[in-house]
Amino acid sequence: MSLLIRGGTVVNHDHSRRADVLIEGDTIARIGTAIDAPAGVEVIDAGGCYVMPGGIDPHTHLEMPFMGTVTADDFESGTKAALTGGTTMVVDFCLPDPGQSMLAAYQDWRRKSERAASDYGFHMAVTSWSKQVFDEMEIVVKTYGINTFKHFMAYKGALMVNDDELYNSFARCAHLGAMPLVHAENGDVVARMQEALIARGVCGPEGHAYSRPPEVEAEATNRAIMIADMTGAPLYVVHTSCREAHEAIARARASGKRVYGEPLIQHLLLDAGEYESRDWDHAARRVMSPPFRDKAHQNSLWAGLQSGSLQVVATDHCAFTTEQKRIGLEDFRKIPNGTGGLEDRMPLLWTAGVATGRLTKEEFVAVTSANIARILNIYPRKGAVAIGADADLIVWDPSGHKAISAKRQHSRIDYNVFEGFTCTGVPVVTLSRGRIAWKDGDLRADKGDGQYIERPPFSPIHVANSTWKQQTAPIAVQRGGITP
Ligand code: URP
Numbered sequence: 001m002s003l004l005i006r007g008g009t010v011v012n013h014d015h016s017r018r019a020d021v022l023i024e025g026d027t028i029a030r031i032g033t034a035i036d037a038p039a040g041v042e043v044i045d046a047g048g049c050y051v052m053p054g055g056i057d058p059h060t061h062l063e064m065p066f067m068g069t070v071t072a073d074d075f076e077s078g079t080k081a082a083l084t085g086g087t088t089m090v091v092d093f094c095l096p097d098p099g100q101s102m103l104a105a106y107q108d109w110r111r112k113s114e115r116a117a118s119d120y121g122f123h124m125a126v127t128s129w130s131k132q133v134f135d136e137m138e139i140v141v142k143t144y145g146i147n148t149f150k151h152f153m154a155y156k157g158a159l160m161v162n163d164d165e166l167y168n169s170f171a172r173c174a175h176l177g178a179m180p181l182v183h184a185e186n187g188d189v190v191a192r193m194q195e196a197l198i199a200r201g202v203c204g205p206e207g208h209a210y211s212r213p214p215e216v217e218a219e220a221t222n223r224a225i226m227i228a229d230m231t232g233a234p235l236y237v238v239h240t241s242c243r244e245a246h247e248a249i250a251r252a253r254a255s256g257k258r259v260y261g262e263p264l265i266q267h268l269l270l271d272a273g274e275y276e277s278r279d280w281d282h283a284a285r286r287v288m289s290p291p292f293r294d295k296a297h298q299n300s301l302w303a304g305l306q307s308g309s310l311q312v313v314a315t316d317h318c319a320f321t322t323e324q325k326r327i328g329l330e331d332f333r334k335i336p337n338g339t340g341g342l343e344d345r346m347p348l349l350w351t352a353g354v355a356t357g358r359l360t361k362e363e364f365v366a367v368t369s370a371n372i373a374r375i376l377n378i379y380p381r382k383g384a385v386a387i388g389a390d391a392d393l394i395v396w397d398p399s400g401h402k403a404i405s406a407k408r409q410h411s412r413i414d415y416n417v418f419e420g421f422t423c424t425g426v427p428v429v430t431l432s433r434g435r436i437a438w439k440d441g442d443l444r445a446d447k448g449d450g451q452y453i454e455r456p457p458f459s460p461i462h463v464a465n466s467t468w469k470q471q472t473a474p475i476a477v478q479r480g481g482i483t484p
Protein backbone atom coordinates (compact mmCIF):
# COMPACT_ATOMS: atom_id res chain seq x y z
CA MET A 1 0.00 0.00 0.00
CA SER A 2 1.25 3.51 -0.85
CA LEU A 3 0.52 6.79 0.86
CA LEU A 4 1.49 10.35 0.08
CA ILE A 5 1.63 12.94 2.86
CA ARG A 6 1.34 16.22 1.06
CA GLY A 7 1.89 19.85 1.97
CA GLY A 8 3.39 19.53 5.43
CA THR A 9 6.64 20.61 7.06
CA VAL A 10 8.92 17.68 7.77
CA VAL A 11 10.55 18.02 11.19
CA ASN A 12 13.59 15.98 12.17
CA HIS A 13 15.82 16.43 15.21
CA ASP A 14 18.36 18.38 13.15
CA HIS A 15 16.34 20.30 10.58
CA SER A 16 12.91 21.11 9.18
CA ARG A 17 11.75 21.74 5.63
CA ARG A 18 8.59 21.89 3.57
CA ALA A 19 8.31 18.51 1.83
CA ASP A 20 5.95 15.76 0.76
CA VAL A 21 6.59 12.21 1.96
CA LEU A 22 5.85 9.16 -0.18
CA ILE A 23 5.46 5.85 1.61
CA GLU A 24 5.63 2.48 -0.08
CA GLY A 25 4.81 -0.51 2.07
CA ASP A 26 6.43 -0.22 5.50
CA THR A 27 8.99 2.43 4.67
CA ILE A 28 9.56 5.95 3.40
CA ALA A 29 10.35 5.89 -0.32
CA ARG A 30 10.73 9.58 -1.22
CA ILE A 31 10.90 12.99 0.44
CA GLY A 32 10.71 16.03 -1.77
CA THR A 33 8.76 19.00 -2.97
CA ALA A 34 5.70 18.53 -5.14
CA ILE A 35 5.81 14.74 -5.42
CA ASP A 36 3.17 13.55 -7.90
CA ALA A 37 0.78 11.03 -6.44
CA PRO A 38 1.26 7.68 -8.20
CA ALA A 39 -1.96 6.04 -9.40
CA GLY A 40 -4.03 4.53 -6.61
CA VAL A 41 -2.08 6.23 -3.83
CA GLU A 42 -4.00 7.56 -0.83
CA VAL A 43 -3.17 11.22 -0.19
CA ILE A 44 -3.06 12.68 3.31
CA ASP A 45 -3.32 16.45 3.42
CA ALA A 46 -0.78 17.80 5.92
CA GLY A 47 -1.30 21.51 5.12
CA GLY A 48 -0.51 23.61 8.20
CA CYS A 49 0.86 20.55 9.99
CA TYR A 50 4.23 19.08 10.91
CA VAL A 51 5.28 15.64 9.73
CA MET A 52 7.46 14.11 12.42
CA PRO A 53 8.81 10.71 13.48
CA GLY A 54 6.34 8.83 15.67
CA GLY A 55 7.21 8.97 19.33
CA ILE A 56 9.18 6.21 21.02
CA ASP A 57 8.38 5.61 24.67
CA PRO A 58 11.31 3.62 26.06
CA HIS A 59 9.77 3.01 29.46
CA THR A 60 6.51 1.08 29.82
CA HIS A 61 5.21 -1.69 32.07
CA LEU A 62 2.38 -3.46 30.23
CA GLU A 63 0.63 -6.44 31.84
CA MET A 64 3.41 -6.54 34.41
CA PRO A 65 3.07 -8.44 37.69
CA PHE A 66 4.16 -5.99 40.40
CA MET A 67 3.50 -5.51 44.11
CA GLY A 68 0.96 -8.30 44.31
CA THR A 69 -1.09 -7.30 41.28
CA VAL A 70 -0.74 -6.84 37.51
CA THR A 71 -0.72 -3.53 35.62
CA ALA A 72 -4.10 -2.78 34.06
CA ASP A 73 -2.97 -1.93 30.53
CA ASP A 74 -1.80 -4.85 28.46
CA PHE A 75 0.07 -4.70 25.15
CA GLU A 76 -3.18 -4.15 23.28
CA SER A 77 -4.71 -1.33 25.32
CA GLY A 78 -1.33 0.24 26.05
CA THR A 79 -0.11 0.40 22.46
CA LYS A 80 -3.51 1.52 21.17
CA ALA A 81 -3.44 4.35 23.70
CA ALA A 82 0.09 5.15 22.56
CA LEU A 83 -0.86 5.37 18.88
CA THR A 84 -3.74 7.77 19.56
CA GLY A 85 -1.22 10.08 21.20
CA GLY A 86 1.41 9.85 18.47
CA THR A 87 3.69 7.20 19.99
CA THR A 88 4.51 4.44 17.51
CA MET A 89 6.93 2.29 19.50
CA VAL A 90 7.23 1.27 23.13
CA VAL A 91 10.09 -0.47 24.89
CA ASP A 92 8.76 -2.55 27.76
CA PHE A 93 10.58 -4.14 30.69
CA CYS A 94 10.85 -7.91 30.64
CA LEU A 95 11.04 -8.78 34.31
CA PRO A 96 12.20 -12.22 35.48
CA ASP A 97 11.23 -13.05 39.04
CA PRO A 98 14.42 -13.23 41.10
CA GLY A 99 15.90 -16.63 40.26
CA GLN A 100 13.69 -17.12 37.18
CA SER A 101 15.44 -17.76 33.87
CA MET A 102 15.69 -14.69 31.62
CA LEU A 103 14.86 -16.95 28.72
CA ALA A 104 11.59 -18.03 30.31
CA ALA A 105 10.71 -14.42 31.15
CA TYR A 106 11.46 -13.43 27.54
CA GLN A 107 9.07 -16.13 26.28
CA ASP A 108 6.37 -14.83 28.68
CA TRP A 109 6.79 -11.30 27.37
CA ARG A 110 6.78 -12.40 23.72
CA ARG A 111 3.50 -14.19 24.35
CA LYS A 112 1.92 -11.17 26.05
CA SER A 113 3.16 -8.79 23.38
CA GLU A 114 1.56 -10.68 20.50
CA ARG A 115 -1.41 -8.37 21.14
CA ALA A 116 0.60 -5.19 20.51
CA ALA A 117 -0.92 -2.76 18.01
CA SER A 118 2.33 -0.77 17.62
CA ASP A 119 5.94 -1.85 17.27
CA TYR A 120 7.75 -2.69 20.49
CA GLY A 121 10.96 -3.95 22.00
CA PHE A 122 12.14 -5.05 25.43
CA HIS A 123 14.71 -4.21 28.05
CA MET A 124 15.71 -7.24 30.13
CA ALA A 125 15.85 -6.84 33.93
CA VAL A 126 18.68 -8.28 36.02
CA THR A 127 16.96 -9.12 39.30
CA SER A 128 19.59 -11.44 40.78
CA TRP A 129 23.11 -12.60 39.95
CA SER A 130 24.34 -16.12 39.20
CA LYS A 131 26.27 -18.11 36.63
CA GLN A 132 22.94 -18.68 34.88
CA VAL A 133 22.30 -14.93 34.61
CA PHE A 134 25.85 -14.38 33.35
CA ASP A 135 25.35 -16.99 30.61
CA GLU A 136 21.81 -15.98 29.68
CA MET A 137 22.75 -12.33 29.19
CA GLU A 138 24.73 -13.35 26.12
CA ILE A 139 21.74 -15.18 24.64
CA VAL A 140 19.52 -12.20 25.37
CA VAL A 141 21.86 -9.90 23.44
CA LYS A 142 22.88 -12.18 20.60
CA THR A 143 19.70 -14.16 19.99
CA TYR A 144 16.88 -11.93 21.22
CA GLY A 145 18.16 -8.57 19.99
CA ILE A 146 18.03 -6.85 23.38
CA ASN A 147 20.91 -4.46 24.09
CA THR A 148 19.77 -3.01 27.42
CA PHE A 149 19.60 -4.49 30.94
CA LYS A 150 17.60 -2.89 33.73
CA HIS A 151 18.72 -2.83 37.38
CA PHE A 152 16.53 -1.79 40.29
CA MET A 153 18.49 -0.15 43.10
CA ALA A 154 15.20 0.08 45.04
CA TYR A 155 12.33 -2.29 45.92
CA LYS A 156 14.33 -4.04 48.64
CA GLY A 157 13.34 -7.66 49.13
CA ALA A 158 11.76 -7.83 45.68
CA LEU A 159 13.59 -6.58 42.58
CA MET A 160 16.52 -4.74 44.18
CA VAL A 161 20.11 -5.71 43.37
CA ASN A 162 23.16 -4.79 45.46
CA ASP A 163 26.39 -3.08 44.46
CA ASP A 164 28.33 -6.30 43.80
CA GLU A 165 25.52 -7.45 41.52
CA LEU A 166 25.49 -4.08 39.78
CA TYR A 167 29.24 -4.24 39.22
CA ASN A 168 29.11 -7.79 37.87
CA SER A 169 26.22 -7.08 35.58
CA PHE A 170 27.54 -3.73 34.32
CA ALA A 171 30.88 -5.37 33.46
CA ARG A 172 29.04 -8.13 31.64
CA CYS A 173 27.05 -5.50 29.71
CA ALA A 174 30.29 -3.78 28.71
CA HIS A 175 31.66 -7.06 27.41
CA LEU A 176 28.51 -7.86 25.43
CA GLY A 177 28.09 -4.40 23.90
CA ALA A 178 24.97 -3.80 25.96
CA MET A 179 23.94 -0.85 28.12
CA PRO A 180 22.83 -0.99 31.76
CA LEU A 181 19.75 0.96 32.85
CA VAL A 182 19.13 1.86 36.49
CA HIS A 183 16.19 2.74 38.65
CA ALA A 184 18.32 4.90 40.94
CA GLU A 185 17.01 5.08 44.51
CA ASN A 186 18.82 3.77 47.58
CA GLY A 187 16.48 0.90 48.48
CA ASP A 188 18.05 0.24 51.90
CA VAL A 189 17.51 3.82 53.02
CA VAL A 190 13.98 3.91 51.57
CA ALA A 191 13.06 0.75 53.51
CA ARG A 192 14.46 2.22 56.73
CA MET A 193 12.57 5.50 56.27
CA GLN A 194 9.37 3.62 55.48
CA GLU A 195 9.65 1.66 58.74
CA ALA A 196 10.27 4.83 60.72
CA LEU A 197 7.26 6.58 59.18
CA ILE A 198 4.93 3.65 59.80
CA ALA A 199 6.19 3.44 63.39
CA ARG A 200 5.17 7.09 63.82
CA GLY A 201 1.72 6.40 62.41
CA VAL A 202 2.26 7.93 58.98
CA CYS A 203 0.42 5.34 56.86
CA GLY A 204 -1.13 7.45 54.07
CA PRO A 205 0.19 8.15 50.55
CA GLU A 206 2.13 11.20 51.75
CA GLY A 207 4.40 8.73 53.56
CA HIS A 208 5.45 7.38 50.18
CA ALA A 209 6.90 10.76 49.19
CA TYR A 210 8.48 11.39 52.61
CA SER A 211 10.33 8.06 52.41
CA ARG A 212 11.85 8.82 49.01
CA PRO A 213 13.44 12.29 49.21
CA PRO A 214 15.71 13.56 46.43
CA GLU A 215 18.75 12.47 48.44
CA VAL A 216 17.99 8.75 48.02
CA GLU A 217 17.78 9.26 44.28
CA ALA A 218 20.88 11.48 44.11
CA GLU A 219 23.00 9.04 46.11
CA ALA A 220 22.01 6.08 43.95
CA THR A 221 22.48 8.02 40.72
CA ASN A 222 26.01 9.02 41.71
CA ARG A 223 26.78 5.45 42.82
CA ALA A 224 25.51 3.90 39.59
CA ILE A 225 27.50 6.40 37.52
CA MET A 226 30.71 5.54 39.36
CA ILE A 227 30.13 1.78 39.19
CA ALA A 228 29.39 1.99 35.47
CA ASP A 229 32.54 4.01 34.95
CA MET A 230 34.63 1.40 36.73
CA THR A 231 33.35 -1.29 34.37
CA GLY A 232 33.58 0.69 31.15
CA ALA A 233 29.83 0.52 30.56
CA PRO A 234 27.68 3.46 29.49
CA LEU A 235 24.67 4.12 31.70
CA TYR A 236 21.05 5.14 31.19
CA VAL A 237 19.25 6.49 34.25
CA VAL A 238 15.49 6.00 34.02
CA HIS A 239 12.93 8.40 35.52
CA THR A 240 15.38 11.10 36.62
CA SER A 241 13.18 13.27 38.81
CA CYS A 242 15.28 15.69 40.84
CA ARG A 243 17.87 18.41 40.47
CA GLU A 244 20.60 16.51 42.33
CA ALA A 245 20.29 13.43 40.10
CA HIS A 246 20.21 15.62 37.01
CA GLU A 247 23.34 17.41 38.21
CA ALA A 248 25.12 14.08 38.76
CA ILE A 249 24.31 13.11 35.15
CA ALA A 250 25.38 16.51 33.80
CA ARG A 251 28.64 16.32 35.79
CA ALA A 252 29.34 12.82 34.50
CA ARG A 253 28.76 13.87 30.93
CA ALA A 254 30.96 16.93 31.33
CA SER A 255 33.78 14.66 32.47
CA GLY A 256 33.44 12.42 29.43
CA LYS A 257 31.26 9.63 30.80
CA ARG A 258 28.58 8.27 28.48
CA VAL A 259 25.58 8.71 30.78
CA TYR A 260 22.00 9.45 29.75
CA GLY A 261 19.04 10.75 31.78
CA GLU A 262 15.33 10.26 31.20
CA PRO A 263 12.80 12.57 32.87
CA LEU A 264 9.14 11.56 32.76
CA ILE A 265 6.32 13.78 31.58
CA GLN A 266 4.76 13.29 35.03
CA HIS A 267 7.80 14.72 36.85
CA LEU A 268 7.94 17.64 34.41
CA LEU A 269 4.34 18.66 35.03
CA LEU A 270 3.06 17.35 38.38
CA ASP A 271 4.41 18.29 41.78
CA ALA A 272 4.63 16.97 45.32
CA GLY A 273 1.57 18.94 46.41
CA GLU A 274 -0.52 16.13 44.88
CA TYR A 275 0.34 13.92 47.88
CA GLU A 276 -1.05 16.45 50.37
CA SER A 277 -4.59 15.97 49.03
CA ARG A 278 -7.12 15.00 51.70
CA ASP A 279 -8.65 12.65 49.15
CA TRP A 280 -6.83 9.30 49.67
CA ASP A 281 -7.66 8.08 46.16
CA HIS A 282 -6.30 11.25 44.57
CA ALA A 283 -2.96 10.96 46.35
CA ALA A 284 -2.64 7.18 45.99
CA ARG A 285 -3.29 7.33 42.25
CA ARG A 286 -0.16 9.47 42.03
CA VAL A 287 2.06 7.17 44.07
CA MET A 288 5.02 6.26 41.95
CA SER A 289 8.76 5.98 42.43
CA PRO A 290 10.48 8.36 42.46
CA PRO A 291 7.59 10.52 43.69
CA PHE A 292 6.62 13.89 42.24
CA ARG A 293 8.94 16.70 43.36
CA ASP A 294 8.59 20.42 43.94
CA LYS A 295 8.80 23.12 41.26
CA ALA A 296 12.55 23.73 41.66
CA HIS A 297 13.22 20.15 40.59
CA GLN A 298 10.84 20.49 37.65
CA ASN A 299 12.71 23.59 36.47
CA SER A 300 15.98 21.69 36.64
CA LEU A 301 14.57 18.87 34.48
CA TRP A 302 13.31 21.34 31.89
CA ALA A 303 16.73 23.01 31.86
CA GLY A 304 18.32 19.60 31.30
CA LEU A 305 16.16 18.99 28.25
CA GLN A 306 16.90 22.45 26.93
CA SER A 307 20.65 22.17 27.40
CA GLY A 308 20.95 18.53 26.34
CA SER A 309 22.18 17.15 29.66
CA LEU A 310 18.93 15.09 29.76
CA GLN A 311 18.02 13.38 26.53
CA VAL A 312 14.67 11.60 26.62
CA VAL A 313 11.12 12.18 27.88
CA ALA A 314 9.32 8.93 28.75
CA THR A 315 6.25 7.91 30.76
CA ASP A 316 7.11 4.83 32.84
CA HIS A 317 3.51 3.89 31.99
CA CYS A 318 2.60 1.55 34.84
CA ALA A 319 -1.13 1.92 35.22
CA PHE A 320 -3.17 0.64 38.17
CA THR A 321 -6.89 1.16 38.74
CA THR A 322 -8.16 2.91 41.86
CA GLU A 323 -9.25 -0.48 43.16
CA GLN A 324 -5.71 -1.79 42.77
CA LYS A 325 -4.29 1.28 44.50
CA ARG A 326 -6.59 0.55 47.46
CA ILE A 327 -4.51 -2.54 48.27
CA GLY A 328 -2.46 0.00 50.26
CA LEU A 329 -5.36 1.67 52.08
CA GLU A 330 -3.87 0.95 55.51
CA ASP A 331 -0.18 1.11 54.61
CA PHE A 332 1.40 3.27 51.90
CA ARG A 333 4.13 0.65 51.36
CA LYS A 334 1.52 -1.59 49.75
CA ILE A 335 0.12 0.94 47.26
CA PRO A 336 1.15 -0.37 43.83
CA ASN A 337 3.72 2.11 42.51
CA GLY A 338 3.05 3.57 39.11
CA THR A 339 1.13 6.08 37.00
CA GLY A 340 0.00 6.30 33.37
CA GLY A 341 0.82 8.76 30.59
CA LEU A 342 1.45 6.84 27.37
CA GLU A 343 -1.49 8.44 25.58
CA ASP A 344 -0.72 11.98 26.66
CA ARG A 345 3.09 12.34 26.67
CA MET A 346 3.44 13.88 23.23
CA PRO A 347 0.57 16.44 23.37
CA LEU A 348 1.53 17.41 26.94
CA LEU A 349 5.19 17.88 26.08
CA TRP A 350 4.31 19.93 23.02
CA THR A 351 1.96 22.10 25.08
CA ALA A 352 4.30 22.67 28.01
CA GLY A 353 7.50 22.56 25.97
CA VAL A 354 7.10 23.83 22.41
CA ALA A 355 4.03 26.04 22.78
CA THR A 356 5.68 27.85 25.71
CA GLY A 357 8.98 28.36 23.86
CA ARG A 358 11.02 26.09 26.13
CA LEU A 359 11.77 23.62 23.34
CA THR A 360 12.01 24.00 19.59
CA LYS A 361 10.02 21.60 17.45
CA GLU A 362 13.31 19.94 16.47
CA GLU A 363 14.20 19.49 20.15
CA PHE A 364 10.75 17.97 20.65
CA VAL A 365 11.60 15.35 18.02
CA ALA A 366 14.99 14.80 19.67
CA VAL A 367 13.58 14.07 23.14
CA THR A 368 10.53 12.08 22.01
CA SER A 369 12.12 9.83 19.38
CA ALA A 370 15.48 10.60 17.71
CA ASN A 371 17.68 10.60 20.83
CA ILE A 372 16.30 7.36 22.22
CA ALA A 373 16.47 5.70 18.79
CA ARG A 374 20.18 6.52 18.73
CA ILE A 375 20.70 5.50 22.35
CA LEU A 376 18.97 2.15 21.66
CA ASN A 377 20.82 1.61 18.36
CA ILE A 378 17.77 1.59 16.08
CA TYR A 379 18.37 4.96 14.38
CA PRO A 380 17.54 5.90 11.62
CA ARG A 381 15.18 2.97 11.14
CA LYS A 382 13.17 4.62 13.92
CA GLY A 383 13.28 8.26 15.04
CA ALA A 384 13.80 9.86 11.63
CA VAL A 385 11.81 11.03 8.64
CA ALA A 386 14.31 9.68 6.14
CA ILE A 387 14.30 7.59 2.99
CA GLY A 388 14.40 3.91 3.93
CA ALA A 389 13.25 4.53 7.52
CA ASP A 390 10.15 2.79 8.85
CA ALA A 391 7.10 4.90 8.06
CA ASP A 392 6.27 5.50 11.72
CA LEU A 393 5.05 9.04 11.27
CA ILE A 394 2.76 11.59 12.80
CA VAL A 395 0.95 14.44 11.17
CA TRP A 396 0.90 16.99 13.94
CA ASP A 397 -1.55 19.86 14.10
CA PRO A 398 0.12 22.49 16.31
CA SER A 399 -3.15 24.32 16.82
CA GLY A 400 -5.32 21.26 17.49
CA HIS A 401 -6.75 20.92 20.99
CA LYS A 402 -7.39 18.07 23.36
CA ALA A 403 -8.82 18.21 26.87
CA ILE A 404 -7.51 15.24 28.83
CA SER A 405 -10.19 13.19 30.49
CA ALA A 406 -10.34 9.63 31.79
CA LYS A 407 -13.79 9.33 30.19
CA ARG A 408 -12.31 9.60 26.71
CA GLN A 409 -8.99 7.82 27.15
CA HIS A 410 -7.96 4.46 25.70
CA SER A 411 -6.02 3.33 28.76
CA ARG A 412 -8.01 0.90 30.90
CA ILE A 413 -7.73 2.78 34.16
CA ASP A 414 -10.57 4.78 35.68
CA TYR A 415 -8.72 8.10 36.15
CA ASN A 416 -5.98 10.18 34.57
CA VAL A 417 -3.34 12.01 36.60
CA PHE A 418 -3.52 14.80 33.99
CA GLU A 419 -7.32 15.12 34.19
CA GLY A 420 -8.39 18.61 33.11
CA PHE A 421 -5.14 19.54 31.34
CA THR A 422 -5.80 21.09 27.94
CA CYS A 423 -3.28 20.35 25.23
CA THR A 424 -2.53 22.50 22.22
CA GLY A 425 -0.81 20.36 19.60
CA VAL A 426 -2.15 16.90 18.72
CA PRO A 427 -1.53 14.12 16.22
CA VAL A 428 -4.27 14.13 13.58
CA VAL A 429 -2.77 11.10 11.85
CA THR A 430 -0.46 8.39 13.20
CA LEU A 431 1.15 5.94 10.79
CA SER A 432 2.63 2.71 12.02
CA ARG A 433 5.00 1.21 9.44
CA GLY A 434 3.01 2.80 6.64
CA ARG A 435 -0.43 1.87 7.92
CA ILE A 436 -2.92 4.43 9.17
CA ALA A 437 -3.27 3.63 12.86
CA TRP A 438 -5.12 6.77 13.95
CA LYS A 439 -6.83 9.42 11.85
CA ASP A 440 -9.12 12.27 12.90
CA GLY A 441 -10.21 10.54 16.08
CA ASP A 442 -10.64 7.11 14.52
CA LEU A 443 -8.45 4.31 15.89
CA ARG A 444 -7.73 1.89 13.06
CA ALA A 445 -4.82 -0.12 14.46
CA ASP A 446 -5.66 -3.54 15.77
CA LYS A 447 -4.12 -5.99 18.16
CA GLY A 448 -1.30 -7.92 16.56
CA ASP A 449 -0.37 -5.17 14.08
CA GLY A 450 2.85 -4.41 16.00
CA GLN A 451 6.21 -6.02 15.31
CA TYR A 452 8.99 -6.94 17.69
CA ILE A 453 12.02 -4.77 16.96
CA GLU A 454 15.45 -6.29 17.55
CA ARG A 455 18.25 -3.99 18.62
CA PRO A 456 21.84 -4.92 17.77
CA PRO A 457 24.59 -4.62 20.38
CA PHE A 458 26.85 -1.58 20.49
CA SER A 459 30.42 -1.65 19.26
CA PRO A 460 33.11 -2.26 21.93
CA ILE A 461 34.45 1.26 21.33
CA HIS A 462 31.09 2.70 22.27
CA VAL A 463 30.95 0.81 25.54
CA ALA A 464 34.65 0.95 26.52
CA ASN A 465 34.10 4.36 27.97
CA SER A 466 35.68 4.40 31.41
CA THR A 467 37.14 7.66 32.61
CA TRP A 468 38.41 5.88 35.73
CA LYS A 469 42.01 5.25 34.75
CA GLN A 470 41.44 4.77 31.04
CA GLN A 471 43.52 1.60 31.11
CA THR A 472 41.19 -0.34 33.38
CA ALA A 473 38.24 -0.28 31.01
CA PRO A 474 39.66 -2.76 28.50
CA ILE A 475 40.53 -5.04 31.41
CA ALA A 476 36.95 -5.07 32.63
CA VAL A 477 35.71 -5.55 29.11
CA GLN A 478 38.14 -8.43 28.47
CA ARG A 479 37.12 -10.09 31.70
CA GLY A 480 33.63 -10.06 30.36
CA GLY A 481 32.17 -9.36 33.74
CA ILE A 482 32.90 -11.24 36.87
CA THR A 483 31.73 -14.85 36.85
CA PRO A 484 30.03 -15.85 40.10
O1 URP B 1 6.56 3.69 40.41
C1 URP B 1 6.99 3.21 39.39
N1 URP B 1 7.93 3.87 38.73
N2 URP B 1 6.51 2.02 38.95
C2 URP B 1 6.99 1.27 37.88
C3 URP B 1 8.18 0.45 38.24
C4 URP B 1 9.40 1.30 38.18
O2 URP B 1 10.00 1.55 39.22
O3 URP B 1 9.79 1.74 37.11
Ligand code: ZN
Nearest residue numbers: 183238239289
Ligand atom coordinates in the same frame (compact mmCIF):
# COMPACT_ATOMS: atom_id res chain seq x y z
ZN1 ZN C 1 11.64 2.45 38.32
Ligand code: ZN
Nearest residue numbers: 059061316318
Ligand atom coordinates in the same frame (compact mmCIF):
# COMPACT_ATOMS: atom_id res chain seq x y z
ZN1 ZN D 1 9.44 1.80 35.30
